[in-house]
Amino acid sequence: MRRRVVRAFGAVRLPRRYGEGPLHLLLMLASFALTGYAGVRLLAGGQWPLVLAWFAGAALLHDLVLLPLYALADRALVRAAATGRRARTAYVRVPAALSGLLLLVWFPLIAGSAGGASAAHYEATTRLPGGVFLTRWLLVTAGLCALSALWLLGRTVQQRMCGTPRRRSETKQRVAPGA
Numbered sequence: 001m002r003r004r005v006v007r008a009f010g011a012v013r014l015p016r017r018y019g020e021g022p023l024h025l026l027l028m029l030a031s032f033a034l035t036g037y038a039g040v041r042l043l044a045g046g047q048w049p050l051v052l053a054w055f056a057g058a059a060l061l062h063d064l065v066l067l068p069l070y071a072l073a074d075r076a077l078v079r080a081a082a083t084g085r086r087a088r089t090a091y092v093r094v095p096a097a098l099s100g101l102l103l104l105v106w107f108p109l110i111a112g113s114a115g116g117a118s119a120a121h122y123e124a125t126t127r128l129p130g131g132v133f134l135t136r137w138l139l140v141t142a143g144l145c146a147l148s149a150l151w152l153l154g155r156t157v158q159q160r161m162c163g164t165p166r167r168r169s170e171t172k173q174r175v176a177p178g179a
Contacts (some may be wrong), residue, residue: 002045034155042112045176058104062104065116066104070097070100073096074093076088077092077093088152091148091149091151092148094144094150095141095144095147098144099144099145101142102137102140109122109133110133110134111134112130119133142150
């Protein structure tokens with residue numbers, strides 16, 4: 001009986017046609033609706049040329065400047081880490097990436113928190129204080145780094161307490177050819 005009800009609504013055929021389940025489709029439609037609403041609100045202010053210039057500049061800045069810089073920084077981090085500690089680089093990558101993303105998104109307000117025009121515009125538009133972004137970004141960055149350090153400490157203590165064996169690639173001894 002249940003199969004007939006499910007088939008009647010087309011839920012069995014949806015993954016074949018769409019590729020995912022109905023919940024995924026619902027979430028995607030909701031995200032597109034929210035994005036459309038935000039786009040209409042953003043472009044309705046009469047400053048659409050500035051918005052388009054910001055998007056184009058952000059894309060060029062990211063692809064031509066920032067992506068090579070953080071790819072080089074990541075490569076240097078991986079090279080600096082010893083071969084046995086390579087998995088621990090994620091504990092530096094994640095907070096650095098999240099902090100960089102926050103800096104990229106809120107840069108005008110973080111940089112202008114000393115009394116710049118962007119902070120004044122933000123205060124006039126939202127009636128919220130605009131001079132607190134630098135302090136809050138630094139606190140969030142410190143919190144992310146502290147959380148990552150605590151997570152690493154917890155994982156290290158857990159491995160030592162449980163006596164978890166190392167991965168095979170770390171313990172495997174190489175045998176000399178002909179021996």
